[in-house]
Amino acid sequence: MEKDSTVVLATEKYGSNESWEYIVKDGVMERKRNGSECGSGGNSIIGVFKSVFLPQGYPESVSDDYLHYQFWDTVQAFSSSLSGTLATQASLRGVGVGNPEATVAAATVTWLLRDGTGMLGRILFAWQKGSQLDSEAKKWRLFADVLNDIAMFMEILAPNIPSCFTLIVCTAGIFKSIVGVAGGATRAALTVHQARRDNMADISAKDGSQETLVNLAGLLVSLILIPLVTDKPVLTVILFFLFTILHLFANYKAVRSVVMATFNEARLSIVLHQYLRDGQILSPLEGNQKEPVFLELRKKVPVRLGVRLQDLVQNKDEFNLALKQTSMPYLLGVKNGCVRVCLGQEASTHDEIRAACQALCLGSVLHHATPMSGVPEKLLMLQSQSPWEMVFKSYNLMDQIFNPFLKGVEAAGWQTNRTLLNWDEWRVEWKTKTS
Template sequence: MTYEHLPLRSIKKTSINDLILEGKRQMIKAFMPKGYPDSVTKNYWGFVKWQFLHNVAGSVTGVLSTQSLLYAMGLGAKSIPLAAALNWIIKDGLGQLGGVIYAAFISDRFDSEPKRHRFQATVAMQIASILELLAPLWPGSFLLIASISNIGKNIAWLAGSATRAQMHKTFALRDNLGDITGKSGSQTTAASLIGTALGVVISGTITKYNPDITAATSAVQPIIPIFLAFGPFSFFNIYGNYRSSLYVTTSTLNVPRAEMILYGLLNQLDGATTLSKIKCDIRDLISSPKKVSSEEIFVGRYHSPFEIPLEIEPALHHYTSKKHVHDLHAALKQKGLLHSEEYFLLHVPYHHLFGNLRKMKRPMQQNSHRHKHHTQLPGSRQHLSLWFSQNANTRDMIKGFCHACAIRHALEYVDPATSEDKDQVLDIIRDTHILVENSFESLISALESKEWETEHVFFTERDDGRLFVEK
């Protein structure tokens, strides 16, 4: 068979299709992990496309804010190169210092709530960019404005890079975290190049119509076009971050995710003293990581589904007043438990802390997870406190947290006016301990069958809150 009788148009069409397919293969090879799409989870593509939009828009806003900052530096330093260079170096140094302090403060919360801190990082970046846009209004305060802005940017960069690995891990199916991270770098670079080019075009257009900023009749006039161009891209930067985070499924247990799981489970008990007495399979009552992640709140503040607030490892001096030091002593002696555990529980009625509230400058942890209707000052209503011993391992922490949630659930059916009845509270602690003791192994098995990670948990925020109690 010869090709001389084939129509030329057919040969040309086949060649174009081959080129398109080859180009697609090369793009996948350059920007996607090896073995894509079988080497990653199904939600990986959704994350990538919105992350790409996020990075493109972020690069555009970065170009525009830098343009405004350079205007301010020129005006504030009277165009003296040495002064301008020194200001630039100082603001970079202060920004890096701010990032170091922030990283020390946040600690492992990057791993516990990566979506929340990644979203906050994006918002911080845009706020910092807005400050840079406003810098020409106060050229004499260039160093102050630029330093504050750079602190915000360094915090954003640090938070973004710190949460990236934890999020990428959720997409890996073939132990290919390194490959996913590397391709993420390629995707980010490509998006940054596109965004930078687009930003330069927009910046050049703005400069064309504002050729001499020093000749402007008002300090506001030169930055108005920049703001108008900045606004839409700033929105898409934040929106792209939000949409991409919706595709991330986190399988580690922290306070919000564990509460969402346990609250639904406890509502199904209906008086049962063990999970084995529940008519349906317990695995059907445990929400999967995908379902919990879809309901997870990472933009606003989390509101616990439990009515009774939980304080994890609060400072002991909050409970040393004469009114409830006896209760603290009983809690440390683990009164009400069937046997000793590696955790300690203290129920505080409404009036106990309310009477001592005026003496407290910081009554409770600022980021404690409270009920959505709790609008009073921290500590002004009854709550449950939980401490872990220095010897507590991960299973002990899960068990203690489950016991605390079971107590909180039981207390919701108790009249608040009778919450001071110590015998009643001790009965609840004992009954819920029986429930947890009889059901804990079944619960762990159900969690693992749903692919929840039970080797590590994120219930505490620091290492110095553990207790050592001599027995």
């Protein structure tokens, strides 16, 4: 009986999707796929689909939350495409399409005014809020989609109010310009989070392919939808609200599925306060699940990081108080109900995290009136009638808890080599003593 002469020379893999062997059999080298060959045609189709619409190396090349986020992002994009079709039809009717009395000049002026106000809105919004879009990407992502739905609803209503049509359309154009800035910037921030192999460009390109496919599907459905809703404003509004509900729900699920391992103010506050309550360190998944995703109109006790020295102290006595009992490369104080942190030139990322933790502890104490209900017991030691006395006590608290807290969050999987804490750019060098 002859022995099997098959010898395996080498094996190779394509990510986690394919595995192959190079074998020598009867002196001839062959390349053979590992595993069953059944259904290879189906696997080939799936493989082509993945290569077209998913980043190279998926799933190892992206974050764990990528597929969940992209699913809900696809749903919201499809519903938004249908809502946009209804809004576009209404806008065209409003500028006179189908109306023999309408003039090309009037329609052109309206369109130019809408585009012009939108351009100004885009510039002003980027100026005022651009620095917040990284640190609060989830909140601004959801805000952008809510604002987009409001803008489309305004466009649908505008033809029914002819006297205010231009004003309404221009306002909707401003809203849409804000949506463009906030949506594009936060998508870029999420791409940075999703990229695991410095493959942001690939992820962004494949996201564009996915969106194009969804818009194509929306276009095909719109071709069926438009004849059904033409000259039927009630049906248009009903369908718009149905698509809007689906759009907002999908957006909420999408931002909720994102699990960022870097600290912004909200995530740091959640993890820190849980640690102060019971010593437990929340994982990135647990911290992100507790993070609020809706924008707050006004913070009860705002925290400002990286302020100018004059925002913190007004005279030499206050400056000496700010330096008292600290050798840290930052100064901290309370002014006009706001916790302010002045950062030194040599401060490291860990110093930034410590300063933010200290500011958040002070903010919690200032927010809760006596008795301190809902505040971790360890923060009770900060109570004082004097703001500067509270600051001095907060340094002592950080000396006790920060190092164990930092080790705990690193062990839990949080990244501490970079943050999204939205520090301003002011950096100060100061003398340790003044006479």
